[in-house]
Amino acid sequence: MTGFLEKAGPWLARRAENVAVAMLAAMFAAFLLQIVFRYVLGLPIGWTHEVSVILWIWIVLWGAAFVTTDAEEIRFDIVYGAVRPRTRRAMCAVTAVVLVALYLVSLPAVIDYVSFMKVQKTTYLKIRYDWLFSIYVVFAVAAILRHLWLGWQALFHPERDAEESFLVKVGSGE
Known part of the structure; x- marks a missing residue:
């Protein structure tokens, strides 16, 4: 059992980092979309701000729970x-x-x-x-x-x- 945990632990840690990176990428994409819609197209949209806030909360708590050593x-x-x-x-x-x-x-x-x-x-x-x-x-x-x-x-x-x-x-x- 210990051998399994020693192999699974680093693999799971990398997957937790992958999830955090995916959330950060999605938050950045929503942020860029918000800028384009607001300042380039002149059509402010609110859902991108909501996505950014939600993802920020999840990134911080997910990272503290599973990524930070x-x-x-x-x-x-x-x-x-x-x-x-x-x-x-x-x-x-x-x-x-x-x-x-x-x-x-x-x-x-x-x-x-x-x-x-x-x-x-x-x-x-x-x-x-x-x-x-x-x-x-x-x-x-x-x-x-x-x-x-x-x-x-x-x-x-x-x-x-x-x-x-x-x-x-x-x-x-x-």
């Missing part, structure tokens, strides 16, 4: 890089517990809100808001799973910290 996450590198590996692992574990708890506490309310939003639709394309906001539920579940994994790694796999220390040193220019 742990090494690319924002952290206080000055503090994180200055402490010993054991302290770094403790910081990672505490952060994971806090974030998992916050996401888990908020998840029922998020699901209720997204479900409730089926009563409204977007202005131009008539897309139900529950479909539009469903990406946040996907993001929240992915964040919970990611931080559970990171906390587990920090607590039970100290060899991961050697790789992490290397990444911190490379990132700081050492």
Whole structure:
């Protein structure tokens, strides 16, 4: 099973990047179409703006859920890089517990809100808001799973910290 995950993981990561790139390309095409219709043809259209906003929301949350790696996450590198590996692992574990708890506490309310939003639709394309906001539920579940994994790694796999220390040193220019 582990061998399958080691092969499937990078493949799935590349497919997640492909989805993000496709959304970005579609958003850019809608943006260009909006410019052409508004400034060249003198016929302003609203649906292109709606598509751009929807795709931006989806790109940000999709990318945060499936494309961004742990090494690319924002952290206080000055503090994180200055402490010993054991302290770094403790910081990672505490952060994971806090974030998992916050996401888990908020998840029922998020699901209720997204479900409730089926009563409204977007202005131009008539897309139900529950479909539009469903990406946040996907993001929240992915964040919970990611931080559970990171906390587990920090607590039970100290060899991961050697790789992490290397990444911190490379990132700081050492």
